[in-house]
Amino acid sequence: MAGPPGSPGPDVLRAFGVHDRPLERLGGGRGRTWRAGDVVLRPSGDRLEARWRSATLARLVHTAGFRTPRPVAAASGDWVVDARAAPAGDAAGAGAGTGDDGWEAWGWVDGRTDPTRVDDVIAAGAAFHRAIAHLPRPDFLDHRDEPWSRADRMAWGGTALPDDQTLDRLAATFRPVTSPSQLVHGDLLGNVLFTPGEPPTVFDWAPYWRPAGLGAAIAAVDAVTWHGVAVGRLGVLGTGVPEWPQLLVRALAFRIATLHLLDAWNADQTARHRHVVDAVVQHAAGTLDPS
Numbered sequence: 001m002a003g004p005p006g007s008p009g010p011d012v013l014r015a016f017g018v019h020d021r022p023l024e025r026l027g028g029g030r031g032r033t034w035r036a037g038d039v040v041l042r043p044s045g046d047r048l049e050a051r052w053r054s055a056t057l058a059r060l061v062h063t064a065g066f067r068t069p070r071p072v073a074a075a076s077g078d079w080v081v082d083a084r085a086a087p088a089g090d091a092a093g094a095g096a097g098t099g100d101d102g103w104e105a106w107g108w109v110d111g112r113t114d115p116t117r118v119d120d121v122i123a124a125g126a127a128f129h130r131a132i133a134h135l136p137r138p139d140f141l142d143h144r145d146e147p148w149s150r151a152d153r154m155a156w157g158g159t160a161l162p163d164d165q166t167l168d169r170l171a172a173t174f175r176p177v178t179s180p181s182q183l184v185h186g187d188l189l190g191n192v193l194f195t196p197g198e199p200p201t202v203f204d205w206a207p208y209w210r211p212a213g214l215g216a217a218i219a220a221v222d223a224v225t226w227h228g229v230a231v232g233r234l235g236v237l238g239t240g241v242p243e244w245p246q247l248l249v250r251a252l253a254f255r256i257a258t259l260h261l262l263d264a265w266n267a268d269q270t271a272r273h274r275h276v277v278d279a280v281v282q283h284a285a286g287t288l289d290p291s
Helices: 010-015 049-061 120-131 148-156 165-170 214-226 242-263 266-287
Strands: 023-024 034-036 039-043 102-108 183-187 190-192 205-212
Touching: 034 205, 039 148, 049 102, 120 190, 120 214, 148 205, 148 242, 165 242, 183 214, 205 214, 214 242, 214 266, 242 266
Parallel strands: none
Antiparallel strands: 023 034, 034 039, 039 102, 183 205
């Protein structure tokens, strides 16, 4: 029997061993994430990326500074199950392709997000980034073409930014960034769970290949823009992060370019971001060559 609209089908639930558990839609994941007992199910997106992420996090060593949910394998042993899943145990139905119509599963972790705890989010992100600093750059990053990946390339000079006065102001302050790139989490602020007595849980890893401090910079501009954190804290949030003013500029350009690509940039967004743009540009001005 079919479940609620947008939920994983019965063969997907059976493949992950949760067909006998009630489904609950969760608030995150753009409304497409579901809980079935102690398992969380969500659309996998690109299967190459999903399999890589699950295999990586299945063996990642946690520390006192962070943990992650562990992935749940299907009965076939695969990390991804086709949305048109065949019966459990059929490897062909368990996502043998490379499209974006599959489902993945993760162990449930108790806790709550709190975007106002930006210092703690940044600390958890830094611990996570130290743990993944040795990982090589995955090839799938070269082929991603959704708005967030396109905006990331725009913010780092890979392609032109949208024609916009706000982005022009930010781009005028761009200077070369020499910090080494590594895998980072590009959307930390709403994706860290806090549980009393436990390390913070970093989840929904959005991987990018950029300087480690970029994750903190994106979290900082998100916190100030959307969650009432004082704009005057932008500087101190990056204490000890190399090239912090430039990372803030790139982070804000990335977020605004994404809104353009989603057709969500308008007069209201311009007004909301104005004070953050002013602060980031002024902060970056302190790093410019006075000549």
